[in-house]
Amino acid sequence: MSDLYAVVMAGGSGTRFWPASRRAKPKQFLAVAGESSMIAETWARLDGLVPVERRLVVATAAQAELVRQALPQLPLANLVLEPLGRNTGPCIALASAEIARRAPRSVQVILPADHVIRPAEAFRATLAAAAEEADASGALVTLGIRPTQPATGFGYIEAGDTVATRGGQAVRNVLRFVEKPKREKAVEFVASGRFFWNSGLFVWRTDVIEGAIAKHMPAVRAALERAARGEALEPLYRALQPIAIDVAVMERATDRRMLVIDYVWSDVGAWDALAGVNPADAQGNVATGGAQLVAEDASGCIVHGANGEIVALIGVKDLVVVHARGATLVVPKDRAQDVKAIVERLEREHGEFL
Amino acid sequence: MSDLYAVVMAGGSGTRFWPASRRAKPKQFLAVAGESSMIAETWARLDGLVPVERRLVVATAAQAELVRQALPQLPLANLVLEPLGRNTGPCIALASAEIARRAPRSVQVILPADHVIRPAEAFRATLAAAAEEADASGALVTLGIRPTQPATGFGYIEAGDTVATRGGQAVRNVLRFVEKPKREKAVEFVASGRFFWNSGLFVWRTDVIEGAIAKHMPAVRAALERAARGEALEPLYRALQPIAIDVAVMERATDRRMLVIDYVWSDVGAWDALAGVNPADAQGNVATGGAQLVAEDASGCIVHGANGEIVALIGVKDLVVVHARGATLVVPKDRAQDVKAIVERLEREHGEFL
Numbered sequence: 112m113s114d115l116y117a118v119v120m121a122g123g124s125g126t127r128f129w130p131a132s133r134r135a136k137p138k139q140f141l142a143v144a145g146e147s148s149m150i151a152e153t154w155a156r157l158d159g160l161v162p163v164e165r166r167l168v169v170a171t172a173a174q175a176e177l178v179r180q181a182l183p184q185l186p187l188a189n190l191v192l193e194p195l196g197r198n199t200g201p202c203i204a205l206a207s208a209e210i211a212r213r214a215p216r217s218v219q220v221i222l223p224a225d226h227v228i229r230p231a232e233a234f235r236a237t238l239a240a241a242a243e244e245a246d247a248s249g250a251l252v253t254l255g256i257r258p259t260q261p262a263t264g265f266g267y268i269e270a271g272d273t274v275a276t277r278g279g280q281a282v283r284n285v286l287r288f289v290e291k292p293k294r295e296k297a298v299e300f301v302a303s304g305r306f307f308w309n310s311g312l313f314v315w316r317t318d319v320i321e322g323a324i325a326k327h328m329p330a331v332r333a334a335l336e337r338a339a340r341g342e343a344l345e346p347l348y349r350a351l352q353p354i355a356i357d358v359a360v361m362e363r364a365t366d367r368r369m370l371v372i373d374y375v376w377s378d379v380g381a382w383d384a385l386a387g388v389n390p391a392d393a394q395g396n397v398a399t400g401g402a403q404l405v406a407e408d409a410s411g412c413i414v415h416g417a418n419g420e421i422v423a424l425i426g427v428k429d430l431v432v433v434h435a436r437g438a439t440l441v442v443p444k445d446r447a448q449d450v451k452a453i454v455e456r457l458e459r460e461h462g463e464f465l
Numbered sequence: 466m467s468d469l470y471a472v473v474m475a476g477g478s479g480t481r482f483w484p485a486s487r488r489a490k491p492k493q494f495l496a497v498a499g500e501s502s503m504i505a506e507t508w509a510r511l512d513g514l515v516p517v518e519r520r521l522v523v524a525t526a527a528q529a530e531l532v533r534q535a536l537p538q539l540p541l542a543n544l545v546l547e548p549l550g551r552n553t554g555p556c557i558a559l560a561s562a563e564i565a566r567r568a569p570r571s572v573q574v575i576l577p578a579d580h581v582i583r584p585a586e587a588f589r590a591t592l593a594a595a596a597e598e599a600d601a602s603g604a605l606v607t608l609g610i611r612p613t614q615p616a617t618g619f620g621y622i623e624a625g626d627t628v629a630t631r632g633g634q635a636v637r638n639v640l641r642f643v644e645k646p647k648r649e650k651a652v653e654f655v656a657s658g659r660f661f662w663n664s665g666l667f668v669w670r671t672d673v674i675e676g677a678i679a680k681h682m683p684a685v686r687a688a689l690e691r692a693a694r695g696e697a698l699e700p701l702y703r704a705l706q707p708i709a710i711d712v713a714v715m716e717r718a719t720d721r722r723m724l725v726i727d728y729v730w731s732d733v734g735a736w737d738a739l740a741g742v743n744p745a746d747a748q749g750n751v752a753t754g755g756a757q758l759v760a761e762d763a764s765g766c767i768v769h770g771a772n773g774e775i776v777a778l779i780g781v782k783d784l785v786v787v788h789a790r791g792a793t794l795v796v797p798k799d800r801a802q803d804v805k806a807i808v809e810r811l812e813r814e815h816g817e818f819l
Contacts (some may be wrong), residue, residue: 130777419791420791422795423792423805424795425797425803437775439770441778443779456759458773
């Protein structure tokens with residue numbers, strides 16, 4: 112089998128995890144779901160599958176130092192810097208071009224840095240099976256998450272027939288990608304058993320994705336070629352339209368296949384998601400970031416604070432309580448999405464906070 | 466009229482204002498109801514009535530430095546140190562003995578350091594009238610608070626007939642002091658119009674209180690006399706029974722009179738009391754300590770934090786939210802009294818926190 116490379120995408124802003132996250136330090140650099148930062152856990156999840164020298168991390172120049180601190184094992188030559196963020200399309204094209212220079216007949220796994228996936232062994236088995244399929248078939252392979260609820264915050268993948276079995280796992284055809292649905296549609300999708308959440312995890316052969324980039328993102332390909340011939344990347348990159356790889360490539364390609372993740376997966380979209388990916392006490396309270404929870408008649412709460420910091424809750428229920436970087440946040444779990452709005456308001460009214 | 470002295474009692478523990486207060490820094494040293502600490506506001510309330518050189522502050526030795534920081538104007542000779550706290554009886558006796566040495570035919574006003582009283586002009590007028598009454602009649606004068614609700618957390622004073630008018634204010638006989646009543650009794654008291662909250666504010670002539678101390682607290686008097694003759698105060702003081710001046714003297718004396726405070730008064734017993742003594746926004750939210758409240762669909766909340774620190778509330782109601790000294794507290798206003806219990810638990814489980 113071809114050499115396996117990994118691309119960890121470290122970009123993304125962190126407004127929903129304010130005040131722990133800031134524009135300059137989004138959630139992938141925080142320990143919101145485990146002992147170490149999400150990016151370090153993503154990195155560790157590859158141990159035993161992809162050797163360190165074949166792991167690339169793509170980050171914006173502004174985040175380079177954060178990445179180096181979070182991943183001291185990362186070879187400097189494997190830190191691929193974007194001048195600025197242009198969504199996953201250009202990000203993946205940039206990383207793939209680097210891999211193509213090193214190993215044109217390799218297989219790539221593409222991983223966002225801010226997902227929780229457990230257990231790591233199961234995930235590595237799925238990645239290995241997907242890599243085998245991508246290598247052998249030349250298809251663009253994605254991983255679909257078996258939905259646990261009719262979520263309206265994710266795109267969905269409609270899966271077709273099983274076309275192969277790799278490492279004991281079914282490989283299915285992808286019929287179509289569907290944008291975030293309305294509630295009613297989501298209920299229908301989940302009931303059908305044929306729809307899976309679009310995880311943003313991809314596995315493909317380098318020559319195959321390079322061909323797809325040339326076909327579906329010609330402007331990006333052209334910009335990267337000019338940069339390779341010595342032009343400054345920054346103005347070329349700045350001129351690109353931001354576009355997701357899903358929209359640019361996956362929705363347009365024809366030979367697409369999917370393997371299923373049916374163990375713990377979360378993109379930890381907002382504070383309330385921490386409840387699903389951290390251990391809880393008998394009353395369903397979760398403490399993260401090293402905070403020490405002292406609860407009296409409190410249940411279903413999520414607290415976050417610096418290591419050893421006390422968070423005391425008395426007589427409250429289903430609240431998110433966060434103290435970080437000189438700011439305190441209290442919001443009911445079911446309104447955790449509204450944190451984004453308050454951050455935007457803070458930025459508008461007091462630019463200095465983010 | 467005789468010279469007027471003031472005694473500010475700076476003792477008291479601060480468990481109910483955790484985590485802002487600590488055993489070593491109780492609420493009188495915090496800015497919980499105004500720009501400066503409660504003791505500094507108590508001090509400033511005397512401006513124009515009692516000259517600085519006739520103001521004494523009684524504190525425990527452990528709090529001496531806190532007092533000096535909070536009251537830089539306090540003449541060092543006027544800081545009266547108790548070796549340890551023995552409630553208000555011994556505290557007042559110690560201060561009174563010092564005043565008796567300096568000015569035996571003076572009048573004293575006794576003030577706890579941790580009350581909110583507004584407006585200051587009205588309070589000074591009441592104190593001046595009470596001092597005139599105490600000076601002329603030789604009665605032990607107390608100030609009763611006109612109750613705004615059937616509180617069960619205060620003792621009550623039953624007032625009798627009006628016996629004099631001083632500075633336009635009625636002076637009434639005191640019939641009796643009543644311990645904290647049950648709810649039903651408190652409702653009855655308030656409805657009667659004859660009952661007032663026992664404020665712990667007293668005004669009396671030095672010779673009169675000295676006589677009362679000799680009569681009703683002979684052990685305290687004896688200890689202070691031995692100390693005056695050169696014995697170490699600490700073991701003498703340690704051997705005293707803690708007792709409140711109300712119980713030791715006021716309940717037993719016969720010639721007692723009362724003036725009424727019918728403007729803003731609060732002993733700020735717990736976090737929820739801050740709502741009554743601080744300005745609120747249009748949704749009834751109160752921010753104290755210099756914290757900057759950012760509220761989205763939040764009402765009736767009380768927040769406290771360090772100067773400039775953000776407290777963001779989304780979709781919550783009637784909560785107390787405090788961050789101070791590395792700890793965060795969230796509790797509904799109507800359970801603010803329970804903070805004491807959690808502090809005791811913290812002390813039991815992690816002695817280091819207080």
